[in-house]
Every structure is written in C-alpha cells, then in structure tokens.
Amino acid sequence: MNLKQIAAERAAEYIQDGMKVGLGTGSTAYYAICKLGERVRDGLQIQAVATSEASDKLAREWGIPIIPFDQIGRLDITIDGADEVDPNFNLIKGGGGALLREKIVAANSDQLIIVADGSKAVDKLGRFPLPVEVVPFASEWTFKALESMGCFPEWRMNGDERYLTDNGNLIADCRMEAIEQAPELNIKLNMLPGVVDNGLFINMANIVILAKEDGSIDELHRSN
Numbered sequence: 001m002n003l004k005q006i007a008a009e010r011a012a013e014y015i016q017d018g019m020k021v022g023l024g025t026g027s028t029a030y031y032a033i034c035k036l037g038e039r040v041r042d043g044l045q046i047q048a049v050a051t052s053e054a055s056d057k058l059a060r061e062w063g064i065p066i067i068p069f070d071q072i073g074r075l076d077i078t079i080d081g082a083d084e085v086d087p088n089f090n091l092i093k094g095g096g097g098a099l100l101r102e103k104i105v106a107a108n109s110d111q112l113i114i115v116a117d118g119s120k121a122v123d124k125l126g127r128f129p130l131p132v133e134v135v136p137f138a139s140e141w142t143f144k145a146l147e148s149m150g151c152f153p154e155w156r157m158n159g160d161e162r163y164l165t166d167n168g169n170l171i172a173d174c175r176m177e178a179i180e181q182a183p184e185l186n187i188k189l190n191m192l193p194g195v196v197d198n199g200l201f202i203n204m205a206n207i208v209i210l211a212k213e214d215g216s217i218d219e220l221h222r223s224n
C-alpha cells in the first residue's frame with residue numbers, strides 16, 4: 001500500500017452511517033473516496049458533496065450519493081489532502097486547482113481531516129507555490145497587484161493555455177519560498193479585488209493524518 005492510501009483509509013474509518021461527508025480532491029483524497037465507495041457498496045449510508053468535478057465523477061462511479069452543496073446542509077466531516085501542513089495545522093492547498101470549493105466545503109464542515117504522506121509536513125509554509133484563484137476580468141491588473149505585494153506570481157498553464165478552474169477562473173501560483181505570517185497574508189490576498197480566494201487554510205484543519213515512510217501513521221488532533 002502506498003502512503004497516501006494508508007493515510008486516506010485511516011481517515012475513512014471516521015465516517016459512520018448517516019453522516020454528511022465532504023469529499024476532497026487530489027491523489028490522496030482519491031483513496032478516501034475509493035474506500036468510502038467500497039463501504040457504500042457494503043451498505044454504508046452517507047450523503048456527500050464533492051470539491052471538484054473530478055471527485056464528483058469518481059464518487060458517482062462508486063455509487064456514493066452526491067447532493068448539491070446548497071441542499072446538503074452542514075457536513076459532519078470533510079476528508080481532503082494538502083500540499084503543505086505546518087505545526088499549527090495551517091495548510092497550503094490548491095495544487096490540484098480546487099482550492100475554492102475545498103475551502104467552502106471545509107468551512108461548512110464540523111471537522112476537516114487532512115490526509116497526506118509525511119513529506120507534506122513542513123516547519124513553515126511557502127516552499128510549495130501558493131495558489132491564488134483570480135477572476136479572468138482584469139487578470140493582468142490583479143497579477144500586477146500580486147507582484148506589488150511581493151508574491152512572485154506565475155500563471156498556471158495547461159499546455160499553451162492558461163489553466164482554468166472548475167469555476168472558470170485562473171490560478172496564479174505564488175513562489176514565495178517562506179510565508180512569515182500566513183494568517184495575515186490570507187486576509188491581505190483575499191482583500192485584493194480580482195482574487196476569489198487563495199490556498200491558505202488557516203485554523204480549518206481539525207485532524208491531520210500523516211503516513212510515514214515506515215508505514216506508521218501520525219494522527220494529530222488540534223486542541224483549540
């Protein structure tokens with residue numbers, strides 16, 4: 001079993017009959033969706049909402065009942081991956097481009113469980129480029145504003161075209177190397193007109209499950 005699968009399957013054990021579940025996006029969340037799919041086939045009764053078109057499709061293929069976000073109400077648990085996790089449970093997400101829906105779904109969840117291999121744990125966020133979702137209108141203006149803030153943005157590309165999110169927006173990946181004050185940066189970025197949201201998830205994760213090289217699991221619970 002690979003490390004992503006180990007972490008994801010541990011998280012899937014938290015899901016019980018009757019729960020409303022948020023399904024994350026990416027190669028680690030993939031294993032959580034597959035495990036829940038198996039359990040649904042064995043009789044587990046859940047309702048779910050997906051954080052991307054890709055996860056929506058995968059979940060439906062497994063027969064997991066997918067409910068539109070505005071109809072499902074408050075979620076019990078969301079299971080999602082991350083690109084970086086710091087010691088305060090703050091995250092960078094959005095490597096897979098789904099940060100906006102991921103953040104909305106996480107904000108509507110009683111618990112956010114993050115699953116990852118141990119390489120995602122960092123002392124300080126920022127080596128992974130921070131994704132910032134930008135509306136196409138005035139995108140060059142917004143890009144320059146990100147440059148002026150010292151964020152070193154680069155448009156994410158899909159071949160020769162600019163990458164588009166499921167929401168029809170662009171992603172500027174900001175190569176800052178180290179983020180000194182992540183909570184402040186999160187607010188500053190989201191105050192920029194033209195920015196829809198950014199990949200900093202501050203005080204959102206409740207549980208972090210990290211699978212380590214030797215196959216053991218670090219399961220960390222946030223106390224505050």
Ligand SMILES: O=C(CO)[C@H](O)[C@H](O)COP(=O)(O)O
Nearest residue numbers: 026027028081094095096098
């Ligand atoms: O935020 C995400 C997608 O927007 C993913 O959860 C994050 O990029 C981690 O992905 P993976 O599990 O493939 O490493």
